[in-house]
Amino acid sequence: MNDFNDNSYFKLFNQQRQNQFAIGNSSSKERIRKLDQLQRAIEVTYRKEIQSALYKDLGKPVVETELTEIYAIVGDIKHAKKKLKQWMQKQSVDTPISMLGSSSYIKYEPKGVCLIISPWNFPFNLTFGPLVSAIAAGNTAIIKPSEMTPHSSVLMEKIVSEVFSEDEVALIQGEVEVSTELLKLPFNHIFFTGSPKVGKIVMEAASQHLASVTLELGGKSPTIVDKTANIDKAAKKIMWAKFLNCGQICVSPDYVLIDESVKASFITSCIKWLNTFYSDNPKASDSYGKIVTDKHFERLSSYLENAKSLDAKFEIGGSTESTSKYIEPTIISDLKPEAKLLEEEIFGPILPIVTYKSLDMAMAYINSKPRPLALYIYSKSKASIKKIMNNTRAGGTCINNSVLHYANHNLPFGGVNNSGIGKSHGFYGFKAFSNERSVLKQHTFGVTELLFPPYTNMKEKLAR
Ligand code: NAD
Numbered sequence: 001m002n003d004f005n006d007n008s009y010f011k012l013f014n015q016q017r018q019n020q021f022a023i024g025n026s027s028s029k030e031r032i033r034k035l036d037q038l039q040r041a042i043e044v045t046y047r048k049e050i051q052s053a054l055y056k057d058l059g060k061p062v063v064e065t066e067l068t069e070i071y072a073i074v075g076d077i078k079h080a081k082k083k084l085k086q087w088m089q090k091q092s093v094d095t096p097i098s099m100l101g102s103s104s105y106i107k108y109e110p111k112g113v114c115l116i117i118s119p120w121n122f123p124f125n126l127t128f129g130p131l132v133s134a135i136a137a138g139n140t141a142i143i144k145p146s147e148m149t150p151h152s153s154v155l156m157e158k159i160v161s162e163v164f165s166e167d168e169v170a171l172i173q174g175e176v177e178v179s180t181e182l183l184k185l186p187f188n189h190i191f192f193t194g195s196p197k198v199g200k201i202v203m204e205a206a207s208q209h210l211a212s213v214t215l216e217l218g219g220k221s222p223t224i225v226d227k228t229a230n231i232d233k234a235a236k237k238i239m240w241a242k243f244l245n246c247g248q249i250c251v252s253p254d255y256v257l258i259d260e261s262v263k264a265s266f267i268t269s270c271i272k273w274l275n276t277f278y279s280d281n282p283k284a285s286d287s288y289g290k291i292v293t294d295k296h297f298e299r300l301s302s303y304l305e306n307a308k309s310l311d312a313k314f315e316i317g318g319s320t321e322s323t324s325k326y327i328e329p330t331i332i333s334d335l336k337p338e339a340k341l342l343e344e345e346i347f348g349p350i351l352p353i354v355t356y357k358s359l360d361m362a363m364a365y366i367n368s369k370p371r372p373l374a375l376y377i378y379s380k381s382k383a384s385i386k387k388i389m390n391n392t393r394a395g396g397t398c399i400n401n402s403v404l405h406y407a408n409h410n411l412p413f414g415g416v417n418n419s420g421i422g423k424s425h426g427f428y429g430f431k432a433f434s435n436e437r438s439v440l441k442q443h444t445f446g447v448t449e450l451l452f453p454p455y456t457n458m459k460e461k462l463a464r
Contacts, residue, residue: 009142013185015167016113016140023168024110024138028085034135037163039077042070042128046159050124053151057123059290059325064245069124072407076129079409079426080136087136087430090439101446108434110138111212112188117179117202119194120146120292121248121347127156130191130214131169133429139189143171144179148293180205187211189433193250194218195345196370196418203421214422214432216250217415218345221374221394222366223253223402226359226384227262234378234400235269238351239277241376241402243329246289247349248296251374251396251403254346257362260355267315267331267353274316274329283326291325291348300327300348306340307332315353359384363391370418371395376402395419 042050050070054060060069091106114134118127127145134141143160145153153173160171172178183190183205192202193216206213225234242253258266278285291297301320304327308314317330333353335342341352356362366375375394379385385399395415396405405411412423422432451458 009172009181009185012142012166012170012172013113013187016142016170019167020110020112020140023140024112026138028088031136031138032081032084034163035077035081035132038128038132038135038159039074041159041163042077042124043074046155049155050152053149053155054123056151057120057149058245058248058292060245061287061289063287064289068122068245072122072125073128073132075407076132076409076425076429080132080430083427084136084430087427095440098447099440101444102440102442104438104440107437107439108137108430109437111433111435112139114139114141114189114191114433115182115185115187115211116141116143117182117190117192117194118143118145120148120152121245121250123149123152124156126193126216130193130424130429133424134191134433135169137430137433139433140167141169142182142187143169144174144182145171147173147175184208189213191424191432192216199420214414214424215420216413216422216424217373217418217420218250218347219370219372219415219419220254220345221251221372221376223256223376224359224362224366224378224388225256225258225262225266226377226379226381227259228380228384229262229378229400230380231262231265232269235266236273237401238376238378239270239273239329242351243274243277243288243349244403246291246327247351248289248292248347249403251406252347253351253374253376253402254372255342255352255354257354257356257365260357263333263353263355267333270331270351271316274331278329282329283321283324288329291327294322294325296348297322297325297327300346300350303340303344303346303348303350304330307335310336310339312336312339312341317350359387363388366392371416373415373419374398374403374405 051062051065054065093104095102095104116130127143145156157171160169186209189212190202190206191214192199196217199215199217203213223238238253278288282288304318312332313334315331315333317328319328327349330350335352371393373395375392375397377385377388377399393416398405406413409426412428413425414420414423424432
């Protein structure tokens, strides 16, 4: 399936389209059997190969792979298997008295043939996560993973072809032009994870067929640390969340907004925790990753150069090595508003610190930018937390922690506007891949019988 040939894509699409009702009418038991097979491939058969592919692509430490890729997908699968029967059940709803004699329910039916386009930062998690929801909801799917993590993409193709027949799930490798060709096909649903820039291209392509979309995008996720926060604990959690996967996480704390009175102690704590996590030589640490490609390394290096040229203060870090695509964990303060680090999504191991004098100023700063995927609040003040929650908007929030809301299957995951459209995970993922079909069933004589023409008698009644 690797050759670029749009006819072969159309043929594959058609095979899946023809198979969609057979797949769609599968029972919960049959879907669970497929999820079992996928789980076995990830958890047992290919576990070591997944670790090795991710090490080659991203220098990902094995423990991080276990936690953020294998454990994460296996968790998704287990949750779906446990809940699937319940999710698939028709949901009865009330019927108004004016429709006496009938009953109503919602049937979750599969959308049909779906396209899943995924990014490189958590290749397995962000490809198989949506796939679990697609299978649970009874869809067929074509997957286009990222070209930036080739070892992972090749392994995923192997897993997919072993677990599924092509007319149910197929994986196609390729770059932008492959995505572009696939996006011309009349998919019933497109699930895209990636940048807001490409999200707009996907949405435009989807509009040609009015395909529904789930867009899981990115952006700048702020972290507010107020003066009541436990500064040392906040620093520890933020350092972990920011430098996990080398900052290449959609829900990574992009920048910290901190009350100016606690900035110095926060930075002291951050440096202490960075040394504890990665030693004073992070390059040699087996807990620290690398930047995915030369292009991203150069992008991040240019942000550092830009900050230097604007006389920003490097609190720690700043060194880079192009051969190993290494960027030291870096914290920068005193940035001018026009600095690239404050304009672009960073998606790397550089943390800008911005100070504020009042919470209102911090919220105004956040609200002057597009709505973020995540917003984190570190505070002990219930009043401050309430104020922030009521006067900002974000896809998700952790209070006194970062990133973890992503891992709770019971919470919908997704952004708002520029950071995304639609939700995923658990039941919300199942819903994203389902059409909520409204059904009204007439049982006996209904009041509506009185509404048939001719309207002569009715007009008289209404005039009275
Ligand atoms: P990207 O948008 O560059 O690429 C994502 C996918 O789209 C890849 O498979 C790529 O091949 C394809 N693609 C790229 N250009 C395309 C085009 N012009 N037309 C069609 N397809 C195209 O994103 P990325 O660099 O892989 O990932 C980083 C971005 O993804 C960041 O913005 C990050 O915040 C976001 N992200 C979001 C989530 C989330 O769950 N919300 C998760 C991970 C990453």
